[in-house]
Amino acid sequence: MANGEQSHADLSQRAAELRRLIDHHNYLYYVEDRPEISDKEFDLLLKELEELEAAHPELITPDSPTQRVGGQPISAFKTVHHRLPMLSIGKAFSALELREFDTRVRKALGKQPITYVVELKIDGVAVSLIYTDGLLTLGATRGSGKAGDDITENLKTVRGVPLRLRTANPPAHFEARGEVYMSKADFARLNEEVAARGEQRYANPRNLTAGSLKQLDSRITAKRRLRLFAYSVGYVEGIAIQSHLEALELLRQYGFPVNPEIRSFDTMDEVIAYCESWAEKRFDLPYETDGLVIKVNDFEQQRRLGATNKEPRWAVAYKFEAEQAITKIREIQVDVGKDGTLTPVALFDPPVQLCGTTVSRATLHNAAQIELKDIRVGDSVIVVKRGEIIPYVEKALHDAREGKEKVFHFPTKCPVCGAPAVRENGAPSPRCTATATCPAQLQGRIESFAKRERMDIEGIGEKLAEQLVTSGLVKTVADLYYLKKEQLIGLERMGELSAQNLLDAIEASKNRGLARLLAGLSIYGVGEGMAPLLVQEFPSIDALMAASKEQLAAVKGFGPRRAESVYNFLHGPGQKIIHDLCAAGVKMTEDVKPKVTSGPLAGKTVVVTGTLQNYSRKQIEDVIAQHGGKATSSVSKKTDYVVAGDDPGSKLDKARQLGIKVLTEDEFEKLIGVR
Ligand code: IVH
Numbered sequence: 001m002a003n004g005e006q007s008h009a010d011l012s013q014r015a016a017e018l019r020r021l022i023d024h025h026n027y028l029y030y031v032e033d034r035p036e037i038s039d040k041e042f043d044l045l046l047k048e049l050e051e052l053e054a055a056h057p058e059l060i061t062p063d064s065p066t067q068r069v070g071g072q073p074i075s076a077f078k079t080v081h082h083r084l085p086m087l088s089i090g091k092a093f094s095a096l097e098l099r100e101f102d103t104r105v106r107k108a109l110g111k112q113p114i115t116y117v118v119e120l121k122i123d124g125v126a127v128s129l130i131y132t133d134g135l136l137t138l139g140a141t142r143g144s145g146k147a148g149d150d151i152t153e154n155l156k157t158v159r160g161v162p163l164r165l166r167t168a169n170p171p172a173h174f175e176a177r178g179e180v181y182m183s184k185a186d187f188a189r190l191n192e193e194v195a196a197r198g199e200q201r202y203a204n205p206r207n208l209t210a211g212s213l214k215q216l217d218s219r220i221t222a223k224r225r226l227r228l229f230a231y232s233v234g235y236v237e238g239i240a241i242q243s244h245l246e247a248l249e250l251l252r253q254y255g256f257p258v259n260p261e262i263r264s265f266d267t268m269d270e271v272i273a274y275c276e277s278w279a280e281k282r283f284d285l286p287y288e289t290d291g292l293v294i295k296v297n298d299f300e301q302q303r304r305l306g307a308t309n310k311e312p313r314w315a316v317a318y319k320f321e322a323e324q325a326i327t328k329i330r331e332i333q334v335d336v337g338k339d340g341t342l343t344p345v346a347l348f349d350p351p352v353q354l355c356g357t358t359v360s361r362a363t364l365h366n367a368a369q370i371e372l373k374d375i376r377v378g379d380s381v382i383v384v385k386r387g388e389i390i391p392y393v394e395k396a397l398h399d400a401r402e403g404k405e406k407v408f409h410f411p412t413k414c415p416v417c418g419a420p421a422v423r424e425n426g427a428p429s430p431r432c433t434a435t436a437t438c439p440a441q442l443q444g445r446i447e448s449f450a451k452r453e454r455m456d457i458e459g460i461g462e463k464l465a466e467q468l469v470t471s472g473l474v475k476t477v478a479d480l481y482y483l484k485k486e487q488l489i490g491l492e493r494m495g496e497l498s499a500q501n502l503l504d505a506i507e508a509s510k511n512r513g514l515a516r517l518l519a520g521l522s523i524y525g526v527g528e529g530m531a532p533l534l535v536q537e538f539p540s541i542d543a544l545m546a547a548s549k550e551q552l553a554a555v556k557g558f559g560p561r562r563a564e565s566v567y568n569f570l571h572g573p574g575q576k577i578i579h580d581l582c583a584a585g586v587k588m589t590e591d592v593k594p595k596v597t598s599g600p601l602a603g604k605t606v607v608v609t610g611t612l613q614n615y616s617r618k619q620i621e622d623v624i625a626q627h628g629g630k631a632t633s634s635v636s637k638k639t640d641y642v643v644a645g646d647d648p649g650s651k652l653d654k655a656r657q658l659g660i661k662v663l664t665e666d667e668f669e670k671l672i673g674v675r
Pocket of ligand 1: 087088119123124125126179231317
């Protein structure tokens with residue numbers, strides 16, 4: 001016993017020691033930016049503490065670094081009302097506008113000396129962090145400025161956010177404000193991962209940061225490596241601060257990362273020179289900035305200047321100008337996207353320098369944009385690039401035309417495969433109609449084939465599909481079933497284990513049945529909705545191949561255009577694909593459930609209203625169909641039964657008016673004989 005207590009005291013001491021070490025190294029890494037140990041050594045410390053706390057949960061403290069990654073996801077964020085509003089800032093786009101700001105400030109303050117603090121404007125998401133007696137108790141988004149979301153659990157995962165203020169006597173209440181952001185490098189890496197999962201890439205680090213902070217499951221946020229720069233103090237109690245520089249110093253002492261590029265100046269000339277010195281340098285920073293923020297340092301002066309209901313009068317944001325250049329469009333090239341969309345791309349002569357890069361081409365987005373902006377081949381154009389954002393053609397200089405400029409006509413054939421390219425009514429650009437066979441669309445087709453609702457091949461997302469196409473390993477989706485392990489191991493980031501997992505996933509997909517297979521083949525007009533209707537009539541590939549165009553057109557919901565597309569695919573380029581799939585052992589039939597023509601609900605129309613205890617809406621509809629009935633959504637004279645659950649809607653009133661039989665959930669179950 002005595003022994004046990006002794007060792008428990010030791011363990012508790014070790015836990016405290018580990019917490020101190022982890023905090024210290026976290027601080028060196030995220031605040032001071034000068035780590036002393038490797039990531040691996042850091043992970044070992046964390047692992048030791050995790051194991052210790054797992055074995056002795058009584059040792060866990062709320063500010064333990066293990067508590068950064070929370071437990072269960074939550075269902076929604078609570079609303080937080082900010083004690084002091086989180087204002088936005090007025091903007092200045094030029095040195096002139098900065099001088100105007102200076103004039104306004106000096107006019108309001110009389111002849112007093114003024115010190116301006118100048119900081120980088122970090123392009124991320126504004127947050128508020130509240131510490132009660134030194135412990136982080138609430139973290140919130142800016143939201144409307146008056147009220148935001150309680151994202152405490154997500155903010156705890158941000159490594160630079162102190163869980164406890166680094167001070168022996170913390171103020172009773174302390175609010176730090178700052179910007180959560182993602183480094184350019186982390187953004188690039190994470191966006192690759194997003195793309196590899198087949199999800200849409202994020203446009204910029206700010207959007208990905210915002211998306212990460214909005215996760216209901218903080219374990220996802222924890223994987224995003226978000227960072228923080230604290231830039232001001234909000235509502236505080238129990239401590240007096242006189243100026244912004246003091247506030248920044250306090251934040252630093254309390255353990256917050258504060259941006260190192262902060263300077264203070266007594267004249268606007270110096271402020272302007274400092275701002276302009278960042279015009280090019282900012283591209284070398286490891287994170288994105290969209291300008292600088294200039295703040296009056298003295299809090300008493302800030303108070304006298306006050307604020308409008310939107311912005312303080314003591315601060316202004318200097319925004320970097322978007323860079324632009326003039327050049328000529330030598331040619332408009334047409335790219336074919338993954339989904340067959342024809343995208344116009346302008347090639348410039350000469351190439352131009354923008355934001356530190358040479359730009360020789362830029363997308364013109366789509367045919368509609370070319371028409372709207374009246375852009376012609378040979379036109380002089382203004383090309384714009386703002387920060388990291390992709391360059392685009394802002395406008396054509398119509399007055400500079402010489403008469404040799406040519407209106408651009410989109411090709412009527414796909415530049416890659418030669419199939420007709422058609423611009424549907426109202427579509428922004430034409431599309432290649434050979435969805436199932438155009439090589440440019442192969443990558444998109446593989447991704448769509450592997451989707452969960454279709455062949456459900458885990459592991460095939462955008463990235464892998466791209467690799468399979470560019471390596472030449474896959475030329476049609478059927479080739480997936482002929483892949484060999486050795487070939488896969490040759491691909492980037494593909495080890496023995498992941499190759500085997502992929503092959504297993506491909507193997508498992510052979511049994512999905514004809515409807516999902518057809519939906520996966522990217523045949524124009526045949527998706528998840530239509531494929532089941534098609535196999536209801538033709539439950540095997542042989543039956544389908546034997547069908548005439550007329551028979552296909554007679555399938556419910558089909559019509560001649562879809563029929564034509566299916567027929568052409570099956571008897572044209574699809575023939576070989578189907579043959580290869582078949583030879584690989586992919587299931588080519590569908591176990592169609594026979595139509596129920598007897599049973600208590602045979603031929604009956606049933607409407608469900610309200611919430612049921614035992615069934616979701618989809619489940620009850622399936623049950624009705626299994627018993628020969630038809631579930632519809634609105635009550636009419638043709639309705640046979642209305643099943644009413646909790647909180648029924650107006651459908652129940654209507655049923656009563658029309659004298660239709662109303663069943664409780666119990667009565668319904670008795671009717672179909674499950675009770
Ligand atoms: S101060 C009243 N300082 O810019 C001034 N804001 O429009 C409150 N931001 O949403 C903000 N870096 O998220 C301040 N060093 C910085 C900043 C900064 C980025 C963001 C902030 C706010 C927006 C202001």
